[in-house]
Amino acid sequence: MIKILGVSKKYNSGYTLDNINLEIKAGEFVSLVGQSGTGKTTLVKLIIAEEKPSSGRIVIGGWDITKIEPYEIPYLRRQIGVVFQDFKLLPKKTVYENVSFALETCGCSTDKIKQTVPQVLKIVNLENKMDRYPKQLSGGEQQRVVIARSLVHKPKLLIADEPTGNLDSINSREIIDLLVKINQIGTTVLLVTHNRDIVNSLKKRVIAIENGKIISDQERGRYLL
Amino acid sequence: MFFLDLYRTVKFAGQNFWRNWLLTVGTTSIITLALLSVSALLIFNLISMHLIEVVQSKTEIYIDVTKDAQQTQVDYLVEELAKLPDVSQVKFINADDALTKFKERNQGNELLLSSLAVLEQNPFAGSLMVKVKDLNDMPSLLAELGKDEYKTILEIDNSEFYQTRDLINNIAKYTEQIRKIGFGLSIFFIIIAGIVVFNTIQMGIYAHREEIGIMKLVGASNWFIRTPFFLQGIMYSLFSMFIILLLIFPLVSWLQPYFDQFFGDYSTNLVQLLMNNFLFVFGIEIIVAIFITFIASTLAMRRYLKI
Numbered sequence: 001m002i003k004i005l006g007v008s009k010k011y012n013s014g015y016t017l018d019n020i021n022l023e024i025k026a027g028e029f030v031s032l033v034g035q036s037g038t039g040k041t042t043l044v045k046l047i048i049a050e051e052k053p054s055s056g057r058i059v060i061g062g063w064d065i066t067k068i069e070p071y072e073i074p075y076l077r078r079q080i081g082v083v084f085q086d087f088k089l090l091p092k093k094t095v096y097e098n099v100s101f102a103l104e105t106c107g108c109s110t111d112k113i114k115q116t117v118p119q120v121l122k123i124v125n126l127e128n129k130m131d132r133y134p135k136q137l138s139g140g141e142q143q144r145v146v147i148a149r150s151l152v153h154k155p156k157l158l159i160a161d162e163p164t165g166n167l168d169s170i171n172s173r174e175i176i177d178l179l180v181k182i183n184q185i186g187t188t189v190l191l192v193t194h195n196r197d198i199v200n201s202l203k204k205r206v207i208a209i210e211n212g213k214i215i216s217d218q219e220r221g222r223y224l225l
Numbered sequence: 226m227f228f229l230d231l232y233r234t235v236k237f238a239g240q241n242f243w244r245n246w247l248l249t250v251g252t253t254s255i256i257t258l259a260l261l262s263v264s265a266l267l268i269f270n271l272i273s274m275h276l277i278e279v280v281q282s283k284t285e286i287y288i289d290v291t292k293d294a295q296q297t298q299v300d301y302l303v304e305e306l307a308k309l310p311d312v313s314q315v316k317f318i319n320a321d322d323a324l325t326k327f328k329e330r331n332q333g334n335e336l337l338l339s340s341l342a343v344l345e346q347n348p349f350a351g352s353l354m355v356k357v358k359d360l361n362d363m364p365s366l367l368a369e370l371g372k373d374e375y376k377t378i379l380e381i382d383n384s385e386f387y388q389t390r391d392l393i394n395n396i397a398k399y400t401e402q403i404r405k406i407g408f409g410l411s412i413f414f415i416i417i418a419g420i421v422v423f424n425t426i427q428m429g430i431y432a433h434r435e436e437i438g439i440m441k442l443v444g445a446s447n448w449f450i451r452t453p454f455f456l457q458g459i460m461y462s463l464f465s466m467f468i469i470l471l472l473i474f475p476l477v478s479w480l481q482p483y484f485d486q487f488f489g490d491y492s493t494n495l496v497q498l499l500m501n502n503f504l505f506v507f508g509i510e511i512i513v514a515i516f517i518t519f520i521a522s523t524l525a526m527r528r529y530l531k532i
Contacts, residue, residue, distance in 0.1 A: 048442075070447075071446075071447075073441075074441075074444045074445060074446045074447075075444070076444075077441070077442060077443065077444035078443075078444035082442055088435070088438070088439045088442065089439070090436055090439055092240065092241065092244040092245065092436075093240070101440075101443065102443040102444070104233050105440065105443055105444055105445035105446070105449050106444055107226050107229060107230055109229070110229075149443065153444070
C-alpha cells in the first residue's frame with residue numbers, strides 16, 4: 001500500500017526525517033508513535049503530497065508520488081482519507097454538506113451523493129444530526145464528521161493524525177473503535193498518535209520515530225518510548 | 226460533468242455570499258462607495274460633455290460679405306459650405322439683419338456703436354452665419370475661408386474675425402483641458418477604488434484560508450476552489466450595482482433644483498441625461514467592478530492556494 005524508500009526531509013533548521021524506510025501493506029492497522037516534534041506529521045504531509053521529500057521515494061498503491069505534478073495532487077487526495085486533531089471542518093456548511101462536499105469536488109452525481117452520504121453518516125452514528133453546523137456538535141461528534149468525510153470516497157488508506165488529541169477519554173475510545181471498525185472492512189489505517197493507552201490497547205503494528213528516525217517497528221507492539 | 230461542477234461552484238459561491246453576511250455587507254459597502262465615486266465622476270463627465278455641446282451649439286461666427294459680392298456668388302458659397310461635413314448650419318443674413326445682429330453682439334462697446342451711428346448708411350453688405358459641429362473644426366474652416374479665391378466675396382480680414390477665431394481657439398483649448406483633467410481624475414478614482422476593493426477582497430479570502438486548505442485536503446482541484454471565489458466577487462459587484470441603481474436616481478433628482486439654479490439656461494434633466502447614457506455609465510461601472518474583483522481574487526488566490 002505505502003512504500004517509503006530512503007526518505008529524508010530537510011528544512012533550514014536541519015533534518016526532520018532522516019532516511020526513513022518502511023512499508024505498510026494493504027489492510028494493515030499501523031500506529032506511528034513518537035513524541036512531539038519527532039517528524040510524525042511531516043511524514044503524513046509527505047504521504048498526502050503537502051510536502052515533497054528532500055531525497056528518497058514514496059510510492060502509494062503503485063503510484064510514485066515523489067515528483068507528483070500539482071494538477072495530480074487532487075486525484076491522490078481523493079484516494080486517501082485524512083483525519084486531523086483540529087477537525088478541519090467547514091464551519092459554514094452543515095454536517096451533510098461537509099461530507100457531501102468531498103464527493104462534489106470530484107464530480108460525483110447528485111443521486112450518488114444523496115445515496116452515499118446518509119450511509120456514511122449512519123456508520124459514524126450521526127444520521128440524526130445531518131442538518132447541524134459543526135459548532136452545534138461536541139468534539140467527538142465533529143471528529144466523527146471528519147471520519148465520515150474521509151470515508152465517503154471509499155479510500156484505500158485512512159490517515160488519522162492525532163485524532164483524539166482534542167477529545168476526552170470516552171470520545172477518544174469511540175473514535176479509535178470506529179477506526180478499528182473501518183480497518184476491519186478493508187481500509188488500511190495509519191494512526192499517528194502519542195497516546196500510550198490507546199496504542200497499547202490496540203495490540204497492532206507500532207512504528208516508533210525519534211529524532212526523525214525509525215527506532216522500532218513491531219508487529220504487535222506497545223508504546224515503548 | 227462541466228455543468229455539474231459549474232452548478233456546484235455557483236452554489237458554493239451563493240452559500241458563502243449569504244452565510245458570511247458580515248463579510249458580504251463589508252465588501253459590498255466598500256465596492257458601493259467606490260462605484261458611487263466612479264458614478265459621480267461619470268455623471269460629472271456627462272454634464273461637462275453636455276455643457277460643451279450646449280456651448281458649441283450656441284457658438285456661431287459671422288463673416289461679412291464684401292460690397293462687390295454678387296448674390297449668386299453668395300448663394301453658391303452657402304450651398305458649398307452646407308455640404309462640408311464639419312458644418313452644421315450656414316445662413317446668409319442680409320444687410321439690415323447683419324446690422325441689427327452686429328449691434329446686438331456689441332451692445333457693451335459704446336465707442337463702436339457711436340462710430341456706427343456717425344455713418345449715415347449701413348456699412349454692411351450682409352453676413353454669413355456659420356455653425357460647426359465640433360469647435361475644433363472651426364480654425365481649419367476659417368483658414369479655408371481665408372483663401373484668396375474667396376477674397377472678392379468675403380471680408381474676413383477684420384478684427385471681429387480674429388476675435389472670433391481667438392475665442393473659438395480658447396474654448397477649444399479649455400474644452401480639451403477639461404477633458405484631460407476629467408480623464409485623469411477618472412483614472413485616479415478608479416485606481417483608488419481598485420486598491421480599496423482589492424484589500425477588502427484579499428482580507429475576505431484571507432479569512433477563508435483555512436477553508437481553502439480543507440478543500441485542497443479533500444481533493445478539490447484548483448479550478449474548483451478558485452471559481453466560487455471569483456463568482457463571489459462577481460456577486461459582490463452585482464449586488465453593489467443593484468444598490469447603486471437604487472441610490473443614484475433619487476440622488477440626482479435631489480440634486481436637480483441646485484443644478485438648475487447653478488447652470489440656469491445651460492441646465493438639463495439629470496435623470497434623463499443618466500437614462501440616455503444608461504449603458505455607458507452602468508456598463509463602465511460593472512466592467513470596472515468585475516475587473517477589480519477578478520484581479521483581486523486572482524492575486525489573493527494565487528497566494529493562498531499554496532497551502
